[in-house]
Amino acid sequence: NAGVTQTPKFQVLKTGQSMTLQCAQDMNHNSMYWYRQDPGMGLRLIYYSASEGTTDKGEVPNGYNVSRLNKREFSLRLESAAPSQTSVYFCASSEALRGDAYNEQFFGPGTRLTVL
Amino acid sequence: AQSVTQLGSHVSVSEGALVLLRCNYSSSVPPYLFWYVQYPNQGLQLLLKYTTGATLVKGINGFEAEFKKSETSFHLTKPSAHMSDAAEYFCAVSPFYNTDKLIFGTGTRLQVFP
Numbered sequence: 001n002a003g004v005t006q007t008p009k010f011q012v013l014k015t016g017q018s019m020t021l022q023c024a025q026d027m028n029h030n031s032m033y034w035y036r037q038d039p040g041m042g043l044r045l046i047y048y049s050a051s052e053g054t055t056d057k058g059e060v061p062n063g064y065n066v067s068r069l070n071k072r073e074f075s076l077r078l079e080s081a082a083p084s085q086t087s088v089y090f091c092a093s094s095e096a097l098r099g100d101a102y103n104e105q106f107f108g109p110g111t112r113l114t115v116l
Numbered sequence: 117a118q119s120v121t122q123l124g125s126h127v128s129v130s131e132g133a134l135v136l137l138r139c140n141y142s143s144s145v146p147p148y149l150f151w152y153v154q155y156p157n158q159g160l161q162l163l164l165k166y167t168t169g170a171t172l173v174k175g176i177n178g179f180e181a182e183f184k185k186s187e188t189s190f191h192l193t194k195p196s197a198h199m200s201d202a203a204e205y206f207c208a209v210s211p212f213y214n215t216d217k218l219i220f221g222t223g224t225r226l227q228v229f230p
Binding site: 004031033040041042043045048050056058090092096103104105106107108109110 | 125148150152157158159160161162165206210216217218220221222223
């Protein structure tokens with residue numbers, strides 16, 4: 001099993017450009033998540049999908065959109081990139097269903113994004 | 117709202133010394149608790165987890181953590197540090213009231229000196 005995979009690993013954008021970060025998991029997990037990691041701030045949740053066909057905002061959703069394409073794939077889109085979106089982005093997945101009292105998450109290797 | 121506090125953004129120890137990384141959570145109801153490790157330029161990897169039952173939890177690479185309800189703490193320890201333990205460590209909680217999410221602490225970077 002590959003677990004959680006993310007593409008690309010690195011990306012440099014100019015302000016105003018758009019791009020989509022891809023995430024896929026092969027563990028048949030129900031829930032998927034997008035986080036950003038910035039120095040001294042830990043991981044902050046951008047969006048999540050508790051099941052196929054549903055998405056919800058996290059702590060820092062502004063400037064992002066997501067699509068849960070199917071059970072395996074969850075993409076994150078930056079429509080008009082800004083320097084404040086320079087960060088490392090992690091995708092994660094969990095077997096947990098909404099209402100489950102336990103949520104162990106498995107993480108991908110991350111995408112390092114720089115917006116100039 | 118649930119929160120997680122990790123005391124000390126940086127901890128330095130000598131090789132062979134005790135490692136102690138602190139984590140406190142705020143909740144009137146004990147949540148599920150996790151420690152994750154992030155090695156340089158990698159994703160997060162689960163070290164150990166507390167759900168129910170035994171309050172002393174053993175994880176990978178010789179790490180363990182003890183859940184103390186009275187202190188709302190879940191500190192991570194390792195008796196003898198190794199150079200390969202140098203990484204960033206994150207404490208996280210999965211609160212009962214909202215199991216859609218994990219709430220992460222801000223992380224502690226562990227340095228190990230020879």
